[in-house]
Amino acid sequence: MAWYLNHYECYRCSEHWTDEWSCMCDDECPNCGARHATPIDSEDLTLQVLAEAGEFVVVRSPDTAEHSPDYEEAGRFASEALAKRFAQLGAN
Template identity: 65%
Template sequence: MAWFLNFYKCDRCRRRWTDEWSCTCDDECPHCGARDMTPIRSEDLTELIEEEGSEFVVMRSPDTAEHDPDYEEIGRFPTRAQAEEFLASTEQD
């Protein structure tokens, strides 16, 4: 399932916050309660590359994820470049 880090700025109180979710959805301001705040930008976190010791681990949020990304390992590589090449060559189901 797609996973996003959404960045928000409240139209009422002008405060900023972030929230992770499976879509780029509107949110309620945690500071003043204003509703229907649309993200000002979002980062796609569906696929990640994490460094573990001397390896680079490719992680993907599966279609079965619901309330958290529930990442699954889909590959390990000796270099970040190889991990990025692997991601570029695969399509998400």
């Protein structure tokens, strides 16, 4: 399942906050409670490249993820460049 880090700015009080979720959904302002704030930006966190013991591991949020990304390993690589290339191709 896709996983995103959503960035918000409140239309009422100008509060800035982030929230991770499986979609780019509206959120409630943690400062003033204004509802239905739409993300001003989102980062796709579905695939991540992590350094681990001299290797680079690509992890992916699976289709079964619901309330957290539940990352699963998709591949291990000797270089960060190879891992990033794999992630760019969608780790299929």
